[in-house]
Amino acid sequence: xxxxxxxEAFAAVPRAWFLPRSQRGRAAYDxxxxxxxGQTSSQPRTxxxxxxxxxxxxxxxxxxxxxxxxxxxxxxxxxxGPEGEVLGLELEPELVEFGRGNLARGTxxxxxxxxxxxxxLGDPAGAPYDRILVSAGARELPATLVDQLGPSGRMVIPxxxxxxxxxxxxxxxxxxxxxxxxxxxxx
Numbered sequence: 545x546x547x548x549x550x551x552e553a554f555a556a557v558p559r560a561w562f563l564p565r566s567q568r569g570r571a572a573y574d575x576x577x578x579x580x581x582g583q584t585s586s587q588p589r590t591x592x593x594x595x596x597x598x599x600x601x602x603x604x605x606x607x608x609x610x611x612x613x614x615x616x617x618x619x620x621x622x623x624x625g626p627e628g629e630v631l632g633l634e635l636e637p638e639l640v641e642f643g644r645g646n647l648a649r650g651t652x653x654x655x656x657x658x659x660x661x662x663x664x665l666g667d668p669a670g671a672p673y674d675r676i677l678v679s680a681g682a683r684e685l686p687a688t689l690v691d692q693l694g695p696s697g698r699m700v701i702p703x704x705x706x707x708x709x710x711x712x713x714x715x716x717x718x719x720x721x722x723x724x725x726x727x728x729x730x731x
Contacts, residue, residue, distance in 0.1 A: 548572040550571075550592060550595045550596055550623070552670070553595070553619045553622040553623050554588070554592065554619070555726075556622050557615065557618045557622055557650065558571065559572075559585065559588065559615060561615075561618075561646055561649045561650070562579075562585060562613040562614055562618070562643075562646045562705075563577060563579065563585055563613065563617035563631055564578075564579060564580065564642075565583075565695070567579070574588050574589050575587050576588055576597065576676065576697060577723050579612060579639070579642070580639070581636045581638055581639055582719075583612050583636065583639060583655075583670050583727065583728055584612075584728065585612065585613050585615055586612075586616075586727075588646070588715040589631075591595060591615070591616060591619065593620060593707070593722070593723070594679075594700045594707070595623065595701045596679075597698075597707070597709045597722055598698055598699075598700045598709075599675075599698060600620060600623035600624060600628075601623075601674070602623075602624060602625040602627060602628060602677050602730055603624065603625065603627040604623075604624045604628050604674040604675050605624075605626050605628065605672075605674050605675075605694075606620045606624055606628065606629070606630045606631070606673060606675040606677065607630075607631055607633070607670075607671075607673040607675070607676045607677070607692065608620055608630060608631065608633065608647060608665055608668060608674070608677050608679070609633050609665075609666055609676065609678040609679065609689070609730075610633070610634065610635075610637055610662075610678060610679040610680040610728075610730070611632030611633060611634045611639075611679070612634060612641050612642065612643065612671070612679065613639065613643055613646055613705060614632060614640060614642070614643030614647040614657055615646070616629055616632070616647070616648055616677060616679055617632035617643065617647060617652075617655055617656075617657055618650055618652055618655065619679060620675075620677065621650075621652035621654065621655035624713060626653070626654065626655070626660040627654075628654060629654045629655075630652070630654065630655040630656075631655075631656060631657075631658065631667060631670065632647075632655070632656065632657035632658070633649070633657070633658055633659075633660040633666070633667065634657060634658075634659065634660055635660045635662060637659060640657055640658070640659045643657040643658050643726045644656075644657050646708045646720050652671075657672075657675040658707050662691065665686055665687075665688045665689060665694065665730075666688060666689045666692050668692055670693070671691070671693075671694070672690035672692060672694030672695075672697065673692055673694060673697060674694055674696075674697055674698075674699075675697065675698050675699070676689055676692060676693060676697070676698075676699040676700075677699075677700055678700065678701035678730065679697065679727065679728035680702070680727050680728050680729060681700070681702040681703070681704070681705065681717070681725075681726075681728065681729055681730055682701060682702065682703045682704075682730040683703070683704060683730075684704075685701070685703050685708065685710065685717075685719070686701075686730075689701070690710055690712075690717050693710070693712040694712065695712060695714075696711075696712060696713075697711070697712040698710070700726050702727045704725055704726075705724050705725060705726065705727075706721055706722075706723070707721070707722040707723050707724070707725050708720070708721060708722070709722060
């Protein structure tokens with residue numbers, strides 16, 4: 545992936561837009577920032593690493609699991625461009641509204657944030673997805689999300705503190721490991 549595309553996305557999507565007003569002065573801090581409801585805006589370096597692994601292409605359909613403040617949803621929307629589509633899913637109702645309001649600050653008409661169904665992981669009805677980003681830590685690799693990957697799809701997900709890249713290779717998941725990170729729990 546062209547490394548400059550991720551850098552351009554970070555420049556075009558200011559983290560401050562996606563933080564509570566009281567935290568906006570800390571937007572440049574390279575660490576997690578509390579956004580309420582037991583959740584954080586992830587460390588920018590971590591988000592950057594995840595996006596580089598994900599290799600989002602213009603026109604991709606992307607699922608953003610655990611969209612929180614909407615920052616990753618907007619970054620993904622910038623990477624997919626106007627021909628792409630991004631669906632952010634969030635369990636916390638207050639964060640769904642917060643994320644939607646934050647997302648409205650930019651021009652990402654094909655990006656949206658919806659309330660996640662607590663009984664369904666991801667969006668099986670909308671699958672397949674070209675890319676899936678999971679911003680919460682799972683205890684084990686969720687087969688239900690792997691099944692939502694399209695042909696040549698890629699998913700980045702932290703599992704037991706380890707960042708995994710899952711690639712769909714002719715219907716078979718190929719998993720590689722990319723360092724250790726801390727995330728809020730997926731469920």
